Amino acid sequence: MNKLTIAGKTFNSRLFTGTGKFNSLELMEESLLNSGSELVTVALKRVDTRSVSDDIVSRLNHDQFSLLPNTSGVRTAEEAIFASELAREALETNWIKLEIHPDPKYLMPDPIETLKAAEELVNRGFIVLPYIHADPVLCKRLEEVGTAAVMPLGSPIGSNKGLKTEDFLQIIIEQAEVPVVVDAGIGAPSHAARAMELGADAVLVNTAIAVSDDPVSMGMAFKLAVEAGRIAYESRLGRALDTAQASSPLTSFLEE
Amino acid sequence: MTFYDHIAQLSWDELGASIYAKSKSDVELALSKESCDLEDFKALVSPAAEPYLEEMARISQLKTQKRFGKTIQLYIPMYLSNECQNICTYCGFSLDVKIPRKTLSDQEIVKEAETIKQMGYDHVLIVTGEANKEVGTDYFKNAIRLLKPYFSHISLEVQPLYRNEYQELIQEGLNTVLVYQETYHEKNYKLHHPKGKKSNFRFRVETHDRLGKAGIHKMGLGVLIGLEDWRIDSVFNATHLQYLERTYWKTKYSVSFPRLRPCAGGNSVKSAISDRQLVQLICAYRLFNEELELSMSTRESASFRDNIIKLGITSISADSKTDPGGYANPKENLEQFEIDDKRDTKEFSKVIEEQGYEPVFKDWDLGLQ
Numbered sequence: 001m002n003k004l005t006i007a008g009k010t011f012n013s014r015l016f017t018g019t020g021k022f023n024s025l026e027l028m029e030e031s032l033l034n035s036g037s038e039l040v041t042v043a044l045k046r047v048d049t050r051s052v053s054d055d056i057v058s059r060l061n062h063d064q065f066s067l068l069p070n071t072s073g074v075r076t077a078e079e080a081i082f083a084s085e086l087a088r089e090a091l092e093t094n095w096i097k098l099e100i101h102p103d104p105k106y107l108m109p110d111p112i113e114t115l116k117a118a119e120e121l122v123n124r125g126f127i128v129l130p131y132i133h134a135d136p137v138l139c140k141r142l143e144e145v146g147t148a149a150v151m152p153l154g155s156p157i158g159s160n161k162g163l164k165t166e167d168f169l170q171i172i173i174e175q176a177e178v179p180v181v182v183d184a185g186i187g188a189p190s191h192a193a194r195a196m197e198l199g200a201d202a203v204l205v206n207t208a209i210a211v212s213d214d215p216v217s218m219g220m221a222f223k224l225a226v227e228a229g230r231i232a233y234e235s236r237l238g239r240a241l242d243t244a245q246a247s248s249p250l251t252s253f254l255e256e
Numbered sequence: 257m258t259f260y261d262h263i264a265q266l267s268w269d270e271l272g273a274s275i276y277a278k279s280k281s282d283v284e285l286a287l288s289k290e291s292c293d294l295e296d297f298k299a300l301v302s303p304a305a306e307p308y309l310e311e312m313a314r315i316s317q318l319k320t321q322k323r324f325g326k327t328i329q330l331y332i333p334m335y336l337s338n339e340c341q342n343i344c345t346y347c348g349f350s351l352d353v354k355i356p357r358k359t360l361s362d363q364e365i366v367k368e369a370e371t372i373k374q375m376g377y378d379h380v381l382i383v384t385g386e387a388n389k390e391v392g393t394d395y396f397k398n399a400i401r402l403l404k405p406y407f408s409h410i411s412l413e414v415q416p417l418y419r420n421e422y423q424e425l426i427q428e429g430l431n432t433v434l435v436y437q438e439t440y441h442e443k444n445y446k447l448h449h450p451k452g453k454k455s456n457f458r459f460r461v462e463t464h465d466r467l468g469k470a471g472i473h474k475m476g477l478g479v480l481i482g483l484e485d486w487r488i489d490s491v492f493n494a495t496h497l498q499y500l501e502r503t504y505w506k507t508k509y510s511v512s513f514p515r516l517r518p519c520a521g522g523n524s525v526k527s528a529i530s531d532r533q534l535v536q537l538i539c540a541y542r543l544f545n546e547e548l549e550l551s552m553s554t555r556e557s558a559s560f561r562d563n564i565i566k567l568g569i570t571s572i573s574a575d576s577k578t579d580p581g582g583y584a585n586p587k588e589n590l591e592q593f594e595i596d597d598k599r600d601t602k603e604f605s606k607v608i609e610e611q612g613y614e615p616v617f618k619d620w621d622l623g624l625q
Contacts, residue, residue: 020327021327022326023325023326023614044624045620048408049621073624079625086621086623104474105547158323207322
């Protein structure tokens, strides 16, 4: 399996994970370690930026993990930039998962504000991974302003509905010059495997692991699914056919 | 156009009749749907849904965990004043109740903040009665400034204000405002609130419109369960919620479930709700709206609170005092209502953990707004 590189950093695992929704921080730690994930996103709003030893952050203090702070909760580019600066200072990383969802119900990302904020954050020296709709044009625009990857959604955050946007993800993957990370909506290992088979560079999973009855085992299940999907992609997975094709009725005359 | 214009077209009696006419098959239809509409909500709060409580609870638990995870947000109320110019027939702060009145000074507010912070809280809810002279916008502005260094999330449960006042407070760092309509029965509303600014039904019911226009992050709704028929009031409240979500789509919403409790002024419970029915109501809201925050206070008993954590509630207060200055100086006795669950924060956090949930103290940052 090829290794993944984003902004010069190499990852052995193509499974990125979230840190919310677990029923305890101990369980979160154990589950994420078991998943093999090397990039974990943490919401700035959950981190105690005024304390030197925040509970969540100290649980993630393992060589295996790099932190990817996210701006969840902001509604505009201006708020996102401010939050990113706070995160950079508090968590000592210039990586940022840019999330701007002015709609708190379905948490749909705002494409206009995201593009604005991404450009400014790149200028300020951030490694920007923007969470967006599966919009191929927006992905190209973000790439042009210098984002390190794009993170299109499979379906709404936390919905576990899988790859409802599959057709658009395919276009994005086909056109992308930066890594494509499918984020949001992946509700089962089979969804993750499917995204990888399509050629996504990585997936980000949170709810499906955190809310399962056994997050430690589920972390492992996603790890295996992501590896299987990726290996299948690299091995050039055959296409699915609707009918059996035993002979060549249309062109067999050429052989006669 | 505000919600007042919207409900002018609704008849209390007709709405009530349509709720009580719901049948088992209406309930079964609602339970089979992935997303419920208002008609489904009516069925779920109707008497016809009572035999389906276990199934409602099961769906409610699944939906809540999917959206909110296995976490419970903790917050704490901070009473800054019990001055009040209103007469409300059910409230311990009512103007006609002879209790000592108190409004906290700057020094006392800071002392309360320090005490609460030490207890572990990061989300604080400011509460006062309605006394615009003693506790108006300037007082709140000052209080927010004093509290900001201690807390990441500041909410307000005070008298309804004007849009520009809300804007000023949001500028200072206010995140959330809770205003409960008490009842949507306009005629009887006036019987329960005979005197004071609160007697103006329209001004109160339009508060959430003013908040939405001011750009508030989150607003809370609710009715005082027991004042009038709780089923009809809850359907009005759900209608209000749906109108607000569509109109002010950038705002987050929460619903609370205050039941009338004994207090110094005596009270007037007309439509008592049983524990079983309260669970029904909470689950009905979750089935109706997966993303809604559902909140519970210490008015409820310890055993009820312990069990409801798993059924749809997402945020809960604990270790609360309902008298101004009560945390730093626990001797005074100026409560708005008697709390039932008196366990301390550590004890209650342990209960949450035992139920398989993580107690969350911080889920916001003033840097985000």
